[in-house]
Amino acid sequence: MALFGVFAGTVLGFTLAQFVRVRALCLADDVSCIREWMSALSGWAAGAAALIAAAWTVRVLTKQIRQGREQHIELMKFQAYERLLLVEQVGNQASMAHGTIAQIFHEFHDEAIEPSNAKLASYLDGAKFVLAELTRSDFASKRALAQGNLPSSRARTEVALPEFATICETLLSVDEDSLSGEERANILRGASTHLMLAYEDLKDLQREMMEFRRRWMHLSA
Numbered sequence: 001m002a003l004f005g006v007f008a009g010t011v012l013g014f015t016l017a018q019f020v021r022v023r024a025l026c027l028a029d030d031v032s033c034i035r036e037w038m039s040a041l042s043g044w045a046a047g048a049a050a051l052i053a054a055a056w057t058v059r060v061l062t063k064q065i066r067q068g069r070e071q072h073i074e075l076m077k078f079q080a081y082e083r084l085l086l087v088e089q090v091g092n093q094a095s096m097a098h099g100t101i102a103q104i105f106h107e108f109h110d111e112a113i114e115p116s117n118a119k120l121a122s123y124l125d126g127a128k129f130v131l132a133e134l135t136r137s138d139f140a141s142k143r144a145l146a147q148g149n150l151p152s153s154r155a156r157t158e159v160a161l162p163e164f165a166t167i168c169e170t171l172l173s174v175d176e177d178s179l180s181g182e183e184r185a186n187i188l189r190g191a192s193t194h195l196m197l198a199y200e201d202l203k204d205l206q207r208e209m210m211e212f213r214r215r216w217m218h219l220s221a
Contacts, residue, residue, distance in 0.1 A: 091209030
């Protein structure tokens with residue numbers, strides 16, 4: 001910008017100097033001579049004006065581009081901050097749920113612990129507690145926003161945990177002696193599958209939310 005100003009000023013100064021020179025070259029009463037010289041020099045004046053106008057336009061455009069870029073960066077920071085808050089909420093909800101489900105999961109698969117109705121009742125209470133907390137915190141909707149709309153095969157906790165609770169309720173609704181050992185074992189294997197899906201899903205979700213925060217935290221700074 002300074003270069004444009006210096007150049008324009010030089011041209012303008014040269015034009016004024018030439019005007020003084022014209023007055024010296026032409027006779028005082030030679031209007032035609034003065035007019036011809038001024039007509040020739042008017043091109044220089046127009047060029048100087050054009051350069052000044054161009055310099056001003058470039059300056060204004062540069063300022064607008066810079067302001068637009070700064071606004072875009074601020075918008076990106078705001079969006080990243082909102083997304084990070086959402087990701088943190090989902091990660092915290094997954095961590096809470098995983099803590100309870102992990103305890104149930106490890107006890108359920110501990111061969112030293114007999115899966116009696118009393119134990120199933122405690123597992124059912126834990127699963128229902130987790131489901132109630134996830135529903136209260138609008139976990140499914142927040143997860144969809146944080147991860148995008150996932151196929152049901154990936155959003156496993158929302159499907160698998162209710163299935164586990166239903167199987168537990170079914171077993172508790174019948175007398176233990178009414179089922180053979182093999183029948184009860186088959187039903188428990190089905191419950192185990194759903195519990196494992198929820199356990200692995202919540203663990204993966206925590207890791208994904210932590211990775212997102214690690215990669216994008218700098219945008220909210």
